[in-house]
Amino acid sequence: MSKIIEVKEKVEAGKAKLVPGLVQEALNEGCSAPDILQAMVEAMDVVGNKFSSGEIFVPEMLVSARAMSKGVEVLKPILASSGSVSNGLCIMGTVAGDLHDIGKNLVTIMIESAGFDVIDLGVDVPITKFIETIKEHPEVKVLALSALLTTTMPSLRETVNGVRESGLTGFKILVGGAPITQAFADEIGADGYAPDAGSAAVKAKELIA
Amino acid sequence: MLTPKQNLLEVLNWGNPEYVPLTFEAMKIVGFLSNGPIESPTDKDGLDPFGVLWHVTSEGCIPDSSKFILEDITEWKEYIKFPDTDAIDLKPFAEAELKDFDSEQQMLTYYHPNGLFERLSAFMGFEECLISLVSEPEACMEFFEALADYKIACMKKIHKAYKPDIYVYLDDLAxxxxxxxxxxxYRDVIKPAHKRIVDACKELGMIFFQHTCGKCEDLLEDYVDIGIGVWSSAQIMNDLTGIQERFNGxxxxxxxxxxxxKCSxxxxxxxxxxxETRRAINEYGPRKGFxxxxxxxxxxxxxLFVGDDRLAGLFEEWAMNCRIY
Structure with a gap:
């Protein structure tokens, strides 16, 4: 158990070189892979909250996420053989007409760190691509959409409308991006809005609870 | 009655302007869309002089996020080849851009994009760049010093060809x-090289404008500390009236x-x-320095580059409301 605590601490501290060895030691100590993964998810919850409150900045959040990712690599073969412990699938993308990937990438990192599997469709994603991907992955739990520009806010609205009109259900739509507000998210019929990457991970978990 | 240029100079020197100036009335902006040889292409997708692939969108240029040229900042000397600035000739670009410039009425303002942070992001991607700042600060600093040398060499070429009054250094840090x-x-890793760029600009006799979008108010004291006297793009998610009081003069x-x-x-x-035009003038104009x-x-x-029917109303509203001094 002590190694699990150490794993958690080192993920929070962003020690990517140390975490894989500690994860292995925790496994050797008899800790289960899902428990170790859960500890790392909890560490990233702390990191996300610190980011949202302004206590830490994007680089510190990224190094923690990278540390967790290194730890997950050690766990992956074991988790694969023991069945998934994922929170579910999130499909992510920046809407058509918008090439900005920064915010979308940060949200992807934090949502992965919150225990979701993520399909990142990239930037400038047409509505049809979102719909096709949802059809290919009907198990999807969250569709996360990003728009950075005031000029691509209409594209975000059209994407939400397009997905709704497709008749596909069983997932929640989460939106965000610099000009996006809770009011705009409500207006276009999104299920959730997050102002930053840390909050996006929290909101994604809330939406599927 | 002051010319737009004289009025702007009064604002910049904390003197006695007659009215709140408007960027596009008092400044002739060049460089940003010149498609010149020192930064990213501005007319169509293509490589910049470092080999970074850029996409040109209606809102501006953006590096291709799938084709970065640097993975590890400690290896920058192996992968980043600085262009030969001696071979750069900006004269044809200056001649094309200065055709209708009236130096009596406006201040010539050169926009130089891709500051230290943005340029490193263009080389290695945003996430790797940010991680590098905290995990390999020494390598980043060494790189930024070399990049500052390049930026300063380019600045000298810009000065020689254009003779701008104002040099706008763009680096979005927020x-x-x-x-x-x-x-x-920022203080530990970027600021030392940033200061050298500011110093070089002043040595050439140009006024340095720092462009930083976003909520960057926590950096402003550092900006002033390295000699920056104008912060551009001052967006309203910052406490602008508080900033005006704090940095008065x-x-x-x-x-x-x-x-x-909504207005945007x-x-x-x-x-x-x-x-919005009235609000901005009424809220930030009275303290001057705006x-x-x-x-x-x-x-x-x-x-402002592609035109818009709504601009006529904006200019009219500004003209009706700007004379508050």
């Missing part, structure tokens, strides 16, 4: 909610426009834009 990196990381702000509000969204009405810089995007791009 999101809408705060700085990308902690202010301490030390730092002019250019901006004041609500860049994400597609389809905003002429009345909404007029109202240049109004509206940012209005439309489907074709930045309205």
């Amino acid at each position: 999101t809408a909610r705060g700085t990308f990196m902690s202010p301490q990381t 030390r730092m002019v702000i250019e901006g004041g426009w609500d860049t994400v509000g 969204q597609l389809g905003s009405s002429a009345d909404e834009i007029r109202a 240049i109004l810089q509206p940012t209005l995007l439309n489907e074709r791009g930045n309205s």
Whole structure:
């Protein structure tokens, strides 16, 4: 158990070189892979909250996420053989007409760190691509959409409308991006809005609870 | 009655302006869309002189996020080849851009994009760049010093060809909610090379404008500390009136426009834009040290470059309300 605590601490501290060895030691100590993964998810919850409150900045959040990712690599073969412990699938993308990937990438990192599997469709994603991907992955739990520009806010609205009109259900739509507000998210019929990457991970978990 | 140039100079020197200046009335902007040989292409997708692939959109240029040229900052000397600045000739670009410039009426303002942080992001991607700042600060600093040498060499070429009054250095270090990196990381890793760029600009006799979008108010004291007297794009997610009080007589702000509000969204009405023009003048004008810089995007791009029917109302409203001194 002590190694699990150490794993958690080192993920929070962003020690990517140390975490894989500690994860292995925790496994050797008899800790289960899902428990170790859960500890790392909890560490990233702390990191996300610190980011949202302004206590830490994007680089510190990224190094923690990278540390967790290194730890997950050690766990992956074991988790694969023991069945998934994922929170579910999130499909992510920046809407058509918008090439900005920064915010979308940060949200992807934090949502992965919150225990979701993520399909990142990239930037400038047409509505049809979102719909096709949802059809290919009907198990999807969250569709996360990003728009950075005031000029691509209409594209975000059209994407939400397009997905709704497709008749596909069983997932929640989460939106965000610099000009996006809770009011705009409500207006276009999104299920959730997050102002930053840390909050996006929290909101994604809330939406599927 | 002062010319727009004289009035702007009064603002920049904390003197006695007659009215709140408007960026596009008092400044002739060059460089940004020149498609010159020192930065990213501006007319169509293509490589910059470092080999970075850029996509040109109506809102501006953006590096291709799938084709970065540097993975590990400690290996920058192996992968980053600085262009030969001796071979750069900006004269044809200057001649093309200065055809209708009236130096009696306006200040010539050169926009030089891709500051230290943005340029490293273009080389290695945003996430790797930010991680490098905190995990390999020494290598980043070494790189930034070399990049500052390049920027300064380019600045000298710009000065020789254009003779600008104002040099605008663009480096977006913040999101809408705060700085990308902690202010301490900026201080430790970026600020020393940044200061050299500011110093070089002043040695050439140009006025240095620092363009930083987003909520960057936590960096402003550092900006002033390295000799920056004008902060551009001053967006309203910062406490602009508080900043004006804090930096009275030390730092002019250019901006004041609500860049994400209703007035800046597609389809905003002429009345909404007029109202925002009045608000910005009334709120930030009285303390002086303020240049109004509206940012209005439309489907074709930045309205001030591509045109917009709503601009006539904006200019009219500014003209009716700007004489508050």
